[in-house]
Amino acid sequence: MSGVTTLMAFDTSYLYFRAYFGVPTTFVSPEGHPVNAVRGTCDFISRLVTQYSPGVLACAWDDDWRPGWRVELVPSYKTHRLDTAGGETVEDDLERQVPWVREALEAVGLPIVGVADHEADDVLASLAAQHDGTCLVVTGDRDLFQLADDTTSVVYVARSVANHELVTPELLAQKYGLTPGRYVDFSVLRGDVSDGLPGVKGIGEKTAASLVAEYESLEAMVAAAADPSSTMKPAIRRNLLADPDYLVRAHRVVTAVPTLALPSLERRPVDWDAVEELTGRLSLGGSLKRLAETVSAVGVEQVEG
Numbered sequence: 001m002s003g004v005t006t007l008m009a010f011d012t013s014y015l016y017f018r019a020y021f022g023v024p025t026t027f028v029s030p031e032g033h034p035v036n037a038v039r040g041t042c043d044f045i046s047r048l049v050t051q052y053s054p055g056v057l058a059c060a061w062d063d064d065w066r067p068g069w070r071v072e073l074v075p076s077y078k079t080h081r082l083d084t085a086g087g088e089t090v091e092d093d094l095e096r097q098v099p100w101v102r103e104a105l106e107a108v109g110l111p112i113v114g115v116a117d118h119e120a121d122d123v124l125a126s127l128a129a130q131h132d133g134t135c136l137v138v139t140g141d142r143d144l145f146q147l148a149d150d151t152t153s154v155v156y157v158a159r160s161v162a163n164h165e166l167v168t169p170e171l172l173a174q175k176y177g178l179t180p181g182r183y184v185d186f187s188v189l190r191g192d193v194s195d196g197l198p199g200v201k202g203i204g205e206k207t208a209a210s211l212v213a214e215y216e217s218l219e220a221m222v223a224a225a226a227d228p229s230s231t232m233k234p235a236i237r238r239n240l241l242a243d244p245d246y247l248v249r250a251h252r253v254v255t256a257v258p259t260l261a262l263p264s265l266e267r268r269p270v271d272w273d274a275v276e277e278l279t280g281r282l283s284l285g286g287s288l289k290r291l292a293e294t295v296s297a298v299g300v301e302q303v304e305g
Helices: 011-024 038-051 068-073 098-107 120-128 142-148 170-177 180-190 207-215 218-226 234-242 244-254 272-282 287-298
Strands: 003-011 056-059 136-139 152-156 166-167
Touching: 003 011, 003 038, 003 120, 011 038, 011 098, 011 120, 011 166, 038 056, 038 098, 038 272, 056 120, 056 218, 056 234, 056 287, 068 244, 098 272, 098 287, 120 142, 142 152, 142 180, 166 170, 170 180, 180 207, 180 218, 218 234, 218 244, 234 244, 272 287
Parallel strands: 003 056, 003 136, 136 152
Antiparallel strands: 152 166
16 A cells, blocks of 8 residues: 555544543653643654555644534534533643644644534545545544545554554455445444434444444435334334434534545645754654654655645
8 A cells, every 4th residue: 555646644633632642741841841742643643654655645634623514413513522612622731732733744844634614534535535546544533434445444543553453345344244335324323422423222333233234224224114014123113213313414424524625735845944943842852853754755745635
C-alpha cells in the first residue's frame, strides 16, 4: 500500500485525544504546561508515515464536532460531551494544546482540512472517495469502517498506534460477517454510547450482525418486523417497531459524508525556523523535528480536492 498514489488521512482530533490520555503528562513546557498531546501526535504521525510510506498526507480537522443537522436528526447526539456553555467538554490541559498541535502540523507543512458544519469523519470520507489512488484512513472510530473498500483501508489505532489493526473488507467479513456497505446499518442497530446514539433496545453486536446478514436493508428489517408471517423473534420485532423512524434518522447521522467540496492544497515545505522555535518554546524534544524529517523524506505531494 505504499507509493506516490497512496493518501494517508489522519483523524487529527482522535490522535491528539489519544496522545493526551496515553502519553505521560510529565512532558511539560518551560511554563509547566503539559505538551504530551503535541509530542504524541507528532510521534504517532511519524511512526505511521515511516511504516506505510504514503505519497500524500492530509490531517482532517473537526470544524464542527457536533453539527446542528446531525443534532436535529438525533437530539441525543454527543449530548454527554457538552459543557455548561454548550461547547465540548475538554480538559484545560488538552484544550490549551490543541492550537499547539495545529501549529506543529502547519510548521511541517501538512495540509489541514476542515469543512464548515461537518466533522473530521466527513472530511475523511470525502478525501477517501475523491482521491485517485489507494487511501489509508487513520482513526480509532469504528464507524469509519464504513469507508473500507477495494482502495481504502482503515488504520484502526484504538488499541494503540504501534499495534494497530488494518481494517479491510476481508477483515470485516471475517470479524463481523459484514460488507463495508452494511457497516452503517450494523452500527445504527448496535448503537454507540460514545456518540450518544442509543441503537435499538435489546440488539447488541451479535444480533445486529445476524440481522444485517439476513436482511438487505434496515427498511427490509422493519418490513419483516411488521409482517406477522415472518420468522423474526417477537422481542426483536417489538423493538424494531418501537421507533422505526429512528433507524432512518440515525442512518443519516452515522453515514460519513463523501461529497464535500474540498480545497486543493499544495503542501508547503517544512518551515525549519518555525520547527526550531516551537520545539524550544514548548520543550518538544525531538518529536517535531522527527516529524519534519519524516515528512521531508517522504516527499508529500499535493492533495487534490
